[in-house]
Amino acid sequence: MKKTAYSRLPDHCFWQRSVSAITPQALDPVVTVPFTIATTDKIATAGSCFAQHIARYLRNTGFHFLITEPAHPIASADEALIYNYGTFTARYGNLYTARQLLQLFQRAYGMFSPSEAVWQGDNGELIDPFRPQIQPGGFSSLAEFNADRAKHLRAVRTAFETLDVFVFTLGLTEGWESKDDGAVFPLCPGVAGGVYDENKYQLHNFDVSEVVQDMLTFIELLTQLNTRAKIILTVSPVPLIATALSDRHVLSATTYSKSVLRVACETIGRQSTVAAYFPSYEIITGHYARGGYFAEDCRSVTEAGVAHVMRVFLKHFAGMALDVSATVDAVSQEKQLSDKHLQEMAELVRINCDEEAIDKRFIPAEKNIQTGRGKSSLASIFKQWRK
Amino acid sequence: MKKILVVGHSHVNALKDSNPEEGFEFCSLVGANGLASFVKKNIPSSEYDALVCSIQGSQYNIFGLVKHPQPFDFYWPDEPGLPIDEDAELLPLSLVTSIFKRDLRATFHILDTIKKISRIKTYFLEPPPPVPSEAHIRKHPSSFREKINQHGVSPAVFRYKLWRLQAKLVREHCASLGLDYIPVPKEAQNRQGLLRRPYWNIDPTHGNAAYGALVLNQIRSLHYHED
Numbered sequence: 001m002k003k004t005a006y007s008r009l010p011d012h013c014f015w016q017r018s019v020s021a022i023t024p025q026a027l028d029p030v031v032t033v034p035f036t037i038a039t040t041d042k043i044a045t046a047g048s049c050f051a052q053h054i055a056r057y058l059r060n061t062g063f064h065f066l067i068t069e070p071a072h073p074i075a076s077a078d079e080a081l082i083y084n085y086g087t088f089t090a091r092y093g094n095l096y097t098a099r100q101l102l103q104l105f106q107r108a109y110g111m112f113s114p115s116e117a118v119w120q121g122d123n124g125e126l127i128d129p130f131r132p133q134i135q136p137g138g139f140s141s142l143a144e145f146n147a148d149r150a151k152h153l154r155a156v157r158t159a160f161e162t163l164d165v166f167v168f169t170l171g172l173t174e175g176w177e178s179k180d181d182g183a184v185f186p187l188c189p190g191v192a193g194g195v196y197d198e199n200k201y202q203l204h205n206f207d208v209s210e211v212v213q214d215m216l217t218f219i220e221l222l223t224q225l226n227t228r229a230k231i232i233l234t235v236s237p238v239p240l241i242a243t244a245l246s247d248r249h250v251l252s253a254t255t256y257s258k259s260v261l262r263v264a265c266e267t268i269g270r271q272s273t274v275a276a277y278f279p280s281y282e283i284i285t286g287h288y289a290r291g292g293y294f295a296e297d298c299r300s301v302t303e304a305g306v307a308h309v310m311r312v313f314l315k316h317f318a319g320m321a322l323d324v325s326a327t328v329d330a331v332s333q334e335k336q337l338s339d340k341h342l343q344e345m346a347e348l349v350r351i352n353c354d355e356e357a358i359d360k361r362f363i364p365a366e367k368n369i370q371t372g373r374g375k376s377s378l379a380s381i382f383k384q385w386r387k
Numbered sequence: 388m389k390k391i392l393v394v395g396h397s398h399v400n401a402l403k404d405s406n407p408e409e410g411f412e413f414c415s416l417v418g419a420n421g422l423a424s425f426v427k428k429n430i431p432s433s434e435y436d437a438l439v440c441s442i443q444g445s446q447y448n449i450f451g452l453v454k455h456p457q458p459f460d461f462y463w464p465d466e467p468g469l470p471i472d473e474d475a476e477l478l479p480l481s482l483v484t485s486i487f488k489r490d491l492r493a494t495f496h497i498l499d500t501i502k503k504i505s506r507i508k509t510y511f512l513e514p515p516p517p518v519p520s521e522a523h524i525r526k527h528p529s530s531f532r533e534k535i536n537q538h539g540v541s542p543a544v545f546r547y548k549l550w551r552l553q554a555k556l557v558r559e560h561c562a563s564l565g566l567d568y569i570p571v572p573k574e575a576q577n578r579q580g581l582l583r584r585p586y587w588n589i590d591p592t593h594g595n596a597a598y599g600a601l602v603l604n605q606i607r608s609l610h611y612h613e614d
Contacts, residue, residue, distance in 0.1 A: 072459050072478055074450065074486055083482050137481040144462040147477050337456055344534065345449040349592070351530040353397035353445055354417060356593050 019288050025308065027288050029279045030316045035230050037317045041164035042066040044089040046104075048096045048171020050236035050280070050301065052087055057310040058167075059086070061322065066163055069155035073338030083135045089163070090155040093131040096172040097206060098214035098264070099184045104130070105221055108156040114183035118145055119194040127193030129185050138193070164228050169280075170265065171236040173206045173257040174244055188244070203244045205257075211264035212271075219272055231275040232317070233268060235261045237284035239299050258285075278317075280309040389434060391606060394425060394501070395441030398514050401588065401599035402441070411603060416442070422497055426504055437508040437610050439569070440501055443494045444514025445592050446487070447549035452524070452591060453531060454538040459483075463548045465555075470544055480552075487552055495560050502564045508610070511561045512602065513554055513570045515594035517546035519581040524591040531591060547580055569609060572601045 011017040012031055019027065037043065044066045045055040059065040071085030084091050095101050106112035107130070119127040125138030126145045131152075139145035176188045179202055190196030206214075215233070222229050235258060243253035258281065265277040284293045284305045291298070293305030311322040393399055394414040403413045412435075416422050430438060460475035461483045471477065502509065518524060521540045528535050554570075561568045575598055577583050586598035594602075 072476055072482075073457060074455065074459065075482060076486075076489070079482060079485055079489075082485075083479070135479055135481055136485075140480040141462050141464040141467060143467065144464070144477075144480060147462070147471070148479060151477060334457060341456055341538075342449055345453060348530040348534060349445050349448050349452075352448075352590060352592055353443075355529065356397040356400050356588075356590060 019286075024288050024290075024292070027283065027286065027308075028312050028315070029282050029286070030312055033278075033316045034276045035317075036319065037063070037165050039063055039318070042162055043165045043167060044068075044159050044163035045167045045169075046088050046092060046095050046101060047167075047169030047234070048094050048236040048238065050171065050234070050238050051094075051167065051169035053301065053306040054167055054169065054234070054280075054310070054313075055088055057306070057313075057322075061310070061314060061320070063318075065089075066159060068158040068162070069152060070332070070334075073332070073335040074342065084131075084133075089159045091131070091134055091152055092156065093134050094171070094186055095168075096170075096186055097175045097184060098170060098211045098218070099175060099177075099204075099206065100130075100186060101168060102214045102218045102221075103184060104156060105160065105218055108153045108160070112183075114178065115180050116178055116183060116194075118142070119189070121193050129183075129189070129194060132185075132187055132192040132194070160222055160229075161226055163226065165230050165232060166222065167232045167234065169234045169236050170211070170261040171238070172240065173211065173260045174240070174253070175204050175206065176201050176244075177204045205245070206260070208260050208263050208267065211260060212267045215264065215268050215275075216271060219268070219275055223274055229274065231272070232278050233265045233275055234278050235265060235281040237281045237293075237301060237305075241299070278313060280313070283309050283312060389436040391437045391439060391610060392430060392435045393439045393441065393512075393606075395439075395512070396421075396443050397593060398441045398444050398512070401515070401594040401596060402603055403599065404596035405599035405603060406596070407600075407603050410607070416497070422500060426500060430505060430507060432507050435507055437510060437606075438501070438505050439510045439512055439606055440498065440566070441512040441514070442497050442501075444553075446490050446494070447546070447553040448592050449490065450486075451541045451546045451549040453534045454541050456538065458541075460545060461548065463551060465551065469548060472542060472545060475545075483552065484556065487556055491553070491556055491560075494557060498557075498560060498564060498566065502566065508567070510567045510569050510606070510609070511557065512606075513557075513568065514550075515586070515598060516571055516576055516580055516582045517543060517550050518587050518591060519543045519577065519579065520584075520587070523587055527589045527591060529590040529592070543579070543581055551580075567609075569602075569605065572605045575601055 006013070039062055042064050043058055045051050045058065055065065066089050067086050069085065069090040071080035071083065075083065075085065080086055084093055092104060095104060103112055107114070116129050119129050119132070121127050121138045125140065126142060127138045128134060128145065128149060139148060175184045177184045179200055184204070188196065189201050219231060239254040240250055240257060243250045245253055262281060268275050269277045284301055293302050293308065294300065295302055307322065314320040314322050388410065390410055390412045392412050392414060393402055394416060396417055399413055399415065414425060414428070416425055458472060458475035459478050460472045461478050461480050462471065463469050464480070498511065524540050525535060558568045575583055575586050575594070582594065586594050586601070588595040
């Protein structure tokens with residue numbers, strides 16, 4: 001057989017052998033990873049909405065998913081979700097662009113103070129321009145807003161300083177920025193707070209060099225602060241919900257945006273010794289899947305798709321098989337303690353009110369002022385009352 | 388002479404204990420079948436002038452009479468000068484509101500039910516404000532002795548905020564039902580809005596008979612427009 005440059009290449013270099021010849025579920029586009037993750041490593045996540053899936057699986061598969069801004073345990077699981085506690089490591093909401101991530105770091109360490117600190121909502125509530133959908137109803141006062149932002153940025157600092165692995169999912173290249181100081185917002189002003197004003201805001205469609213530069217600057221800042229930090233980059237397979245470019249079809253805009261991000265990740269992976277690219281984008285969007293990992297809207301990623309991504313992720317980074325049954329969030333000790341406390345308090349309030357409500361004709365006066373009755377004396381009072 | 392019917396839970400007792408001479412009748416909703424029994428009761432307008440509801444009212448104590456193992460606090464924008472506990476975790480008001488609404492569902496259900504059956508003027512009675520004195524609460528801890536020993540009593544200002552939040556939510560619900568809301572008599576509150584000493588009951592959460600008398604006077608005055 002004639003020798004060529006391809007002759008000695010492994011199977012994964014050939015489409016026929018590594019894509020066509022295997023079942024879609026078995027596709028594994030990862031060849032090597034530059035580092036592995038131990039279950040004791042603290043993993044932080046951020047990024048676009050697809051990063052939420054990664055966070056959810058990491059939380060439920062025995063990893064130390066770092067949460068530095070957890071929900072208070074009086075909140076139910078649903079309330080915690082609605083208020084974006086535990087969705088990511090801290091309550092920053094979706095970070096779609098590399099510039100947002102860089103500016104989050106800079107804001108947390110006082111390196112950047114955007115001129116637009118707060119927006120007013122339709123009903124007088126206050127909105128954080130950098131996490132406009134972080135909670136329903138916004139903030140009730142400037143004091144509350146300032147205190148919550150300070151608490152949030154403390155949690156961001158704790159995350160950057162204590163994480164071992166940072167998983168960041170790049171989502172978009174189109175972003176809206178302030179003409180005044182270049183502050184980049186996750187959503188166009190006016191969509192979920194703020195007022196759109198073309199004299200104040202402009203669209204910025206980041207190109208490859210900008211994304212690479214922003215990410216490398218972030219990586220440098222992070223690793224100066226935390227020498228243990230390793231970074232895993234992914235590109236969100238979720239298409240743009242809309243493009244702000246009127247002369248572009250949203251499909252073309254999506255292709256451009258994802259291409260820029262994919263090239264940027266490749267470039268960063270080559271230039272940085274601590275950053276690795278993980279191909280979740282390819283696993284979901286690859287031809288081999290025939291679009292099967294997208295829901296009816298051709299945009300939302302199915303649970304089967306996410307499971308495929310995480311199966312490959314865990315296999316390579318942790319040498320683990322995915323336990324698909326591990327989908328229910330564990331209840332924290334703090335939550336269990338709080339629930340027990342509140343249940344006991346509810347019962348004590350009930351007893352206190354029942355005692356008060358019992359007609360005093362049936363209770364000797366001294367018993368009425370006695371405190372801390374045992375169950376037996378209460379039971380006898382109730383018995384007497386029923387008679 | 389027609390009467391005013393006062394219906395509700397434990398806070399009704401303070402009113403009943405004040406031994407009103409005439410004009411009032413009391414009905415307890417305490418017990419598993421309290422509401423069901425009341426629904427069957429006939430409230431003819433020929434006998435009753437008005438219905439006054441004192442429904443539950445102590446839910447805020449679940450969160451705040453005793454310090455939570457992980458203390459929390461929140462800003463109360465209606466009174467921005469109220470201090471924040473530096474050692475507590477700050478929560479957004481809207482989150483605390485959401486949690487409270489979950490716990491007030493039973494109260495709202497009872498009010499909805501009463502609204503459906505009542506054909507006479509119906510009022511809602513605001514529960515008494517918190518007792519400011521930790522010493523009093525520790526002296527008369529009622530069922531909370533063990534919990535108080537374990538965790539301590541929450542600061543009065545925190546209990547006040549919880550009480551105000553609860554009152555605001557119930558007041559909004561009453562407004563949506565067209566029920567008139569009767570706030571706590573001003574004379575019963577100190578400068579901080581907490582319950583004045585003459586009205587403390589010998590327990591941590593209720594008003595006493597003197598408080599009940601004050602409230603009955605307020606009801607009379609409101610309903611019959613007496614000075």
